[in-house]
Amino acid sequence: MIDRMFTEKGNALSIKNKRRTLPKGTSPRLNLQIFADSGDKTEKATPRKRTKAREEGQVLQSKEMTSAIILLSMFMTMKIFGRFMYEEILGCFNRVFTIYLEVDDLFDINGILKIFNKSLITLLKTTAPLFMTALLVSLVSGYAQVGFLFTTKTLNFKPSKLNPINGLKRIFSFRSLMESIKSILKIIVIGWVGYSYIKGQAGKILTTMDMDVIAIASYIGVTAINVGIRMCIVLLAIGVADYGYQWWEYEKNLKMSKQEIKEEHKEMEGNPEIRSKIRQKQRQISMRRMLQDVPKADVIITNPTHFAVAVRYDQESSNAPTVIAKGQDYMAMRIKEIARENQVEVVENKSLARTLYQATEIGDEIPQELYQAVAEVLAYVYSLKQRDGSQAHSNK
Numbered sequence: 001m002i003d004r005m006f007t008e009k010g011n012a013l014s015i016k017n018k019r020r021t022l023p024k025g026t027s028p029r030l031n032l033q034i035f036a037d038s039g040d041k042t043e044k045a046t047p048r049k050r051t052k053a054r055e056e057g058q059v060l061q062s063k064e065m066t067s068a069i070i071l072l073s074m075f076m077t078m079k080i081f082g083r084f085m086y087e088e089i090l091g092c093f094n095r096v097f098t099i100y101l102e103v104d105d106l107f108d109i110n111g112i113l114k115i116f117n118k119s120l121i122t123l124l125k126t127t128a129p130l131f132m133t134a135l136l137v138s139l140v141s142g143y144a145q146v147g148f149l150f151t152t153k154t155l156n157f158k159p160s161k162l163n164p165i166n167g168l169k170r171i172f173s174f175r176s177l178m179e180s181i182k183s184i185l186k187i188i189v190i191g192w193v194g195y196s197y198i199k200g201q202a203g204k205i206l207t208t209m210d211m212d213v214i215a216i217a218s219y220i221g222v223t224a225i226n227v228g229i230r231m232c233i234v235l236l237a238i239g240v241a242d243y244g245y246q247w248w249e250y251e252k253n254l255k256m257s258k259q260e261i262k263e264e265h266k267e268m269e270g271n272p273e274i275r276s277k278i279r280q281k282q283r284q285i286s287m288r289r290m291l292q293d294v295p296k297a298d299v300i301i302t303n304p305t306h307f308a309v310a311v312r313y314d315q316e317s318s319n320a321p322t323v324i325a326k327g328q329d330y331m332a333m334r335i336k337e338i339a340r341e342n343q344v345e346v347v348e349n350k351s352l353a354r355t356l357y358q359a360t361e362i363g364d365e366i367p368q369e370l371y372q373a374v375a376e377v378l379a380y381v382y383s384l385k386q387r388d389g390s391q392a393h394s395n396k
Contacts, residue, residue: 012171035330043261045254053254059146060250064182065239066141072232073137077129078225086218145243178245180241186238190231197227287331290362291323299381301356301374304348309334309356310339311366314377319364321374326357345381352367352377 045053045174053059067268093194095118112329198205201223208216294300297310298321327335352373359367366374 002055021218029199041255041260042377043256043258044147045251045256046261046264048256048264049256054149057149058250058253059149060241060247061142061145062239065244066138068136068232068235068239069141070091070137072229072236074130075225075228075232077133079229081129082225082339085129085220088122090121108186124326155377162248175249181240182242186235189234189238192228193234194227197230198223200273217373252377290325290327291338293336295344297339297344299377300339300344300346301337301353301377302332302346302348303353305329305351306332308335309342309353309360310335311356311374311378318365320368320371321378322365323356323360323362326360326362345384347377347381348365350378 020237095302114212155292210217232364294310300308300310302308306328308327309323311321313321325335327333336346338344352370356366356369356374359370
């Protein structure tokens with residue numbers, strides 16, 4: 001038998017080592033699957049790849065949408081606080097051209113500084129709502145899109161940025177084309193919106209010839225704000241579309257090949273720290289699940305301090321009592337605490353608790369040689385429950 005085995009193996013090797021020849025006029029066939037690497041990035045990015053990209057500053061963000069939201073909020077602020085701004089600026093002009101011109105030291109350095117300080121205070125009061133709104137909205141919009149992120153990797157010098165070929169690639173890339181299309185689209189749409197609104201106001205514009213300068217300035221301000229709000233709404237719609245495009249491009253750039261996923265998986269498996277954390281997390285999940293099953297137990301058999309084993313017997317679903325939880329030292333103490341909180345009987349049996357702990361795993365039925373010992377414990381527990389039930393019934 002052994003000689004025959006070795007003979008067959010030798011024949012197989014000799015056949016394998018024979019030089020293979022092809023018929024004339026035929027070309028060798030190559031399995032193109034060998035060359036189809038896995039270099040094609042068709043797989044979604046793993047959480048680890050996404051985390052690394054975020055650390056390097058590669059995040060999903062639409063500057064178009066952020067700019068549109070900021071501009072819209074500023075125009076809405078002007079619409080709300082417009083009357084206040086108008087009155088403050090008008091009051092400042094009145095003071096400059098009436099009160100301050102009558103001051104003796106107008107052309108003195110003190111007079112000039114006085115006018116400058118008053119005008120500066122007015123300017124700050126009128127523009128403060130705008131700047132505060134822009135700052136707050138930009139922070140909220142950035143946080144909503146990116147979250148909190150602080151990284152200096154985007155500031156690092158990269159020699160590839162000085163490469164003229166890479167620069168030309170960026171100029172003539174699909175991204176640059178899309179940016180150009182967006183810019184042209186914005187100019188056309190915004191111009192059309194502004195033209196349409198002003199055209200609709202043509203009748204009112206003609207009536208301004210009968211108004212005084214202050215009324216004309218007020219009308220121009222209101223019209224400019226209304227046009228700005230409409231333009232910003234259009235910009236916001238473009239920004240939403242741009243966010244969708246940015247999401248598509250972001251996901252596309254993060255895609256991985258199957259080979260990259262395999263290498264990442266190997267790298268993570270080979271990292272002792274990561275393996276340790278994974279095992280620790282698995283143990284924690286297993287422990288939580290196990291402790292959740294303790295209230296379902298019929299009895300807790302204890303050592304009493306070192307071991308605790310939770311046993312449950314369901315005659316309909318199992319042929320023998322099953323171990324649903326077990327623990328040693330601290331975990332044994334936790335099992336007993338949960339059992340007492342849920343009125344599960346705790347029975348002390350040192351030898352049985354130790355044997356069950358060492359001979360079974362969670363979910364195992366108890367060994368046949370321990371049937372008698374466990375049956376006695378369960379019978380004792382059932383008798384206690386029956387006695388407590390009869391006493392409660394008699395008390396009623």
